[in-house]
Amino acid sequence: MAKAPVLTPRADDFPRWYQDLITKAELADNGPVRGTMVIRPYGYGLWERMQHDMDVRIKETGTQNAYFPLLIPQSYLTREAEHVEGFTPELAVVTHGGGKELEEPVVIRPTSETIVNEYFSKWVQSYRDLPLLINQWANVVRWELRPRLFLRTSEFLWQEGHTAHATYEEARDFAARIHRHVYGSFLRDLLAMDFVLGRKTAGERFAGAINTLTLEGMMGDGKALQLGTSHELGQNFAEAFGTRYLSRDGEQELVWQTSWGSTTRMIGALVMMHGDDNGLRLPPRLAPVQAVVLAVKDDEAVLAKAREIGERLTAAGVRVQVDDRTETPFGRRAVDWELKGVPVRVEIGPRDLENGTAMLVRRIAGGKQPVALDALTALLPAVLEEDQELLLTQARARRESRTSDVADVGEAVEAAVAGGWARLPWAVLGAAGEARLAEHGVTVRCLVAEDGAVPDADDAPGNVAVVARAY
Amino acid sequence: MAKAPVLTPRADDFPRWYQDLITKAELADNGPVRGTMVIRPYGYGLWERMQHDMDVRIKETGTQNAYFPLLIPQSYLTREAEHVEGFTPELAVVTHGGGKELEEPVVIRPTSETIVNEYFSKWVQSYRDLPLLINQWANVVRWELRPRLFLRTSEFLWQEGHTAHATYEEARDFAARIHRHVYGSFLRDLLAMDFVLGRKTAGERFAGAINTLTLEGMMGDGKALQLGTSHELGQNFAEAFGTRYLSRDGEQELVWQTSWGSTTRMIGALVMMHGDDNGLRLPPRLAPVQAVVLAVKDDEAVLAKAREIGERLTAAGVRVQVDDRTETPFGRRAVDWELKGVPVRVEIGPRDLENGTAMLVRRIAGGKQPVALDALTALLPAVLEEDQELLLTQARARRESRTSDVADVGEAVEAAVAGGWARLPWAVLGAAGEARLAEHGVTVRCLVAEDGAVPDADDAPGNVAVVARAY
Structure with a gap:
């Protein structure tokens, strides 16, 4: 189930x-x-x-x-x-x-x-x-x-x-x-x-x-x-x-x-x-907590190691929180950190300790993999920078894939209502077209020049209107 | 005149x-x-x-x-x-x-x-x-x-x-x-x-x-x-x-x-x-500008030296502003920095340059004295700390000299109206005395214990009322 x-x-x-x-x-x-x-x-x-x-x-x-x-x-x-x-x-x-x-x-x-x-x-x-x-x-x-x-x-x-x-x-x-x-x-x-x-x-x-x-x-x-x-x-x-x-x-x-x-x-x-279906995903440079070190179990050696890792990561310039609230089930805590969008989780339990590893769980790139404890400090700053880039890349890819060039107001409305952005020449749309868009709850978000620059005037030749539904 | x-x-x-x-x-x-x-x-x-x-x-x-x-x-x-x-x-x-x-x-x-x-x-x-x-x-x-x-x-x-x-x-x-x-x-x-x-x-x-x-x-x-x-x-x-x-x-x-x-x-x-009659006096630790370097005259060598001193002091951890607005008369600028309470002025003109010195003007301790340019960087942080202390000492001295121990409500009102603080036993004053003070625009600012500590209760034995006019 x-x-x-x-x-x-x-x-x-x-x-x-x-x-x-x-x-x-x-x-x-x-x-x-x-x-x-x-x-x-x-x-x-x-x-x-x-x-x-x-x-x-x-x-x-x-x-x-x-x-x-x-x-x-x-x-x-x-x-x-x-x-x-x-x-x-x-x-x-x-x-x-x-x-x-x-x-x-x-x-x-x-x-x-x-x-x-x-x-x-x-x-x-x-x-x-x-x-x-x-x-x-x-x-x-x-x-x-x-x-x-x-x-x-x-x-x-x-x-x-x-x-x-x-x-x-x-x-x-x-x-x-x-x-x-x-x-x-x-x-x-x-x-x-x-x-x-x-x-x-x-x-x-x-x-x-x-x-x-x-x-x-x-x-x-x-x-x-x-x-x-x-x-x-x-x-x-x-x-x-x-x-x-x-x-x-x-x-x-x-x-x-x-x-x-x-x-x-x-x-x-x-x-x-x-954000995704599991919650927030915070850009590492913004995140108040960039990495949470989770003690999986109430075990003295595990808790001590979790704290030690926390200190070493802090010394390496990572904003860390050690989660040693082992009275709360591990699964609930993991879900909560996921919800809160903390970029990286470092999970450590008795078996990890035996292996000299911790489980590295990446909120942004996804996936989990065991990492040697000694390697963590060197690895994490690079992982965080990579994930910062990845968020931007994903957001850009979504916009690009959901933006279409259209020829008239009807197509623009269609694209916007379907949950995308439409681009069409401002010379085709104009203030009259803008009024027609409004009937469908669609607006011109902005005008851009052909080369993507910001135009000097509404009616500069070649201006493109970016059209969408908006919050 | x-x-x-x-x-x-x-x-x-x-x-x-x-x-x-x-x-x-x-x-x-x-x-x-x-x-x-x-x-x-x-x-x-x-x-x-x-x-x-x-x-x-x-x-x-x-x-x-x-x-x-x-x-x-x-x-x-x-x-x-x-x-x-x-x-x-x-x-x-x-x-x-x-x-x-x-x-x-x-x-x-x-x-x-x-x-x-x-x-x-x-x-x-x-x-x-x-x-x-x-x-x-x-x-x-x-x-x-x-x-x-x-x-x-x-x-x-x-x-x-x-x-x-x-x-x-x-x-x-x-x-x-x-x-x-x-x-x-x-x-x-x-x-x-x-x-x-x-x-x-x-x-x-x-x-x-x-x-x-x-x-x-x-x-x-x-x-x-x-x-x-x-x-x-x-x-x-x-x-x-x-x-x-x-x-x-x-x-x-x-x-x-x-x-x-x-x-x-x-x-x-x-x-x-x-503050004093010339304006604000800012505690050096608070002051957004701790030292202003004033070019006295529009002279290339002076301006260059002022900027150089500014850079050296900044490098030494002092918050510095270089005032090179020589189109405004020097005297007016000096008065303005005094008004604004900047703790230290470093004034430099052609004659100072010849002597290899600058005039050090202290807003808090008062007085001005020539200082060898080479000595400024080492001197200033110590001067600022000294002035920070001095402000506190002066404020404390004023309170102590203008606070008097009194025996009854009448004397307390007299002291407060004359521009001071009075101390008298809360057991003598009480809520009834507080009401009498109020008729003269005087209030109990606080209760302190005999040893200066904060009392646990209004009626703790030995409590002293500190009485004054207040803003």
Whole structure:
């Protein structure tokens, strides 16, 4: 008789598999207020490691961290016309504070462009103050009617960058630099994620932007997920808030701006891009625990050896946890580590000890093989790097195999509904075609140039639309 | 003619001096919603360094980080009677979300004991799940009628720890451990802060606690500031939320809990404990920039030497910034670094270069002296450690010189109003005396045992009340 699976198989019900995994791997729980979430220590540990790595990359661009208030006067949002239209339906409004009704209601930030500009307009006086490069790590609230843990939550954690520059070109180049060299490198090098880097169509842009760059990843079910965005804001917010500087020529000029964000949604992406029917599969460079050393049995020699191996691997720079909870059945512990996606298990029992070996179980490459105890320390770092590569290769192979070139809107819808991505010329699709896609719950994820580069304009000749269903 | 001071002198108007310093050193600005604040990069850099250091200390206790939602159903707060009474006047209430009026209003967390217990009651099943040690870094909102930057803000950043234990003793010991070995060591070793560690009276306890430990520091004007608190919650929240565990004996038992927090208020404390009439004085271990190398003049040889010194000091492990902005007058830059509290300035001009020396200017010990360029690298780390010590010594000396032993309530009020701390037997003061103090805006900051230890009970024989005006 086959064992009952720990998770609903992906092929049976992908959303259910996702929810099962999040719960059973103890990544997060639903919060009491609809759409909010409790990020549990194992899930938060992933976020901490993401934060740390991305924070270093952000600072390398010369950007400094700061903190702007959670609460924004409602009137600020109305100053930029597209912005207020885009965000009003999602706002959480505070009407009472300190036991009294407020004179002007305040909103919880859905994003901070407006309040940031209120201060940029004070801090920026002359060209010497530019570029002004600020980032904040914060929570934001966007009321969510169909919430899903990590992917769409009413409150999420993120970083939001806000910059002001003297020229259009500088702002454009900075947004592109963040996109490719902060987000792109981060997702690929740390999270082993595959993505397409492109430009949003006018209909899909951030509310108030003149251009939005996006990174789109393919999930295990073939749907797309936006992994991060970087916006050129032009002078829209500068105009609304009077963010001006005295140029070298002695003229008062509006600044050019960017904003860019990445969120706890990336944890959801990690699950859906790399997870399998047995649970999470963590990229070794991200994994808080890269290798777990499991004592199979409550045996003194085994426990001592497990701890010794743990120490030797730690000394070799591997992040190790020794699992000596032998009161819990071995099988249950092994399944749990598999669920949690720890890249490598080193299992050691009395028989292994006799043979001078341990069983090496690889979560990503799969398979198990006995390895001489003396060889472990030298072997593991290489195995972890190999598995890091393999995750990326697998994700890329899936996207490539499930992406097809199509000739018209009908075929694009068909491909997307079947769980894949379609590519077709933007000149064929256009805004009218985009509206037809929408009737089937299909969207243009991004536009890319013929050679795969990011186009300078929606209507640049040869632009290809990447079309899919999306989270 | 004397130069106009950069800041209002402390002796003239201490609150004004504080506000001037915060603004001119670019630590923070007032936010648009009353009581909120914008933490600017220089101020946030201090917070980041504090966070990092404290996070390491917290994790060393076995505590893990997690994240609970910002929004809490109003009904949660009402479950613990003292808690709701304590926090209701300070709540920010969200009544509308996603364009609709909410069925049940939700509040922005003023602190998270209630929502944490909602989840602890699910996560804790058996004695094997204990102790459960959780911390979160988050923002909280407590509506503030008389706000002051960093000290009392409607939104502030903090860490809040929440733990559950099997026994009263374990919880008590854990709260004490956090207090002494996390907060106490942090404040003393990193921030060079002097404090008295004691126990709050029943009247000053956290709403819902059975005991509150506090660290009280004396500010530059002799007033007290609470620097961090650690609470024994007993079983109050466990009872309200049904947080029970199956004991080894097979009984369902309520857990014993602690909570503990420290906030961005510590930045205000840093300013008021160490600042002088010229600005901030940063403890070298905390300072994001420990030494600034100032090129006095726009001279190629000077600039080259300044950069070379910068590189050598960096290589020696000093956090250095080279100030080569020679288009700004030297005097203005020097005043600005003084304002920002950078511990050491290394000034180099053409004449210094001729002499093979640089001028070493010490912000904390004071004074300036020429130092041979070759000697700088060896000298600076020792100077920084000496200055770290000196800040602590100065703070302690001030508290000791401005604390007096008094015999009755009248004398205690007199000492506090004159800008000092008074010590008198709790047996003499008592709750009735506490009420009389309150008429003069004076409070019992904490109770300490005769030998300086933390008392086990308010009424332990020999308890001394430390009495002061406070922020």
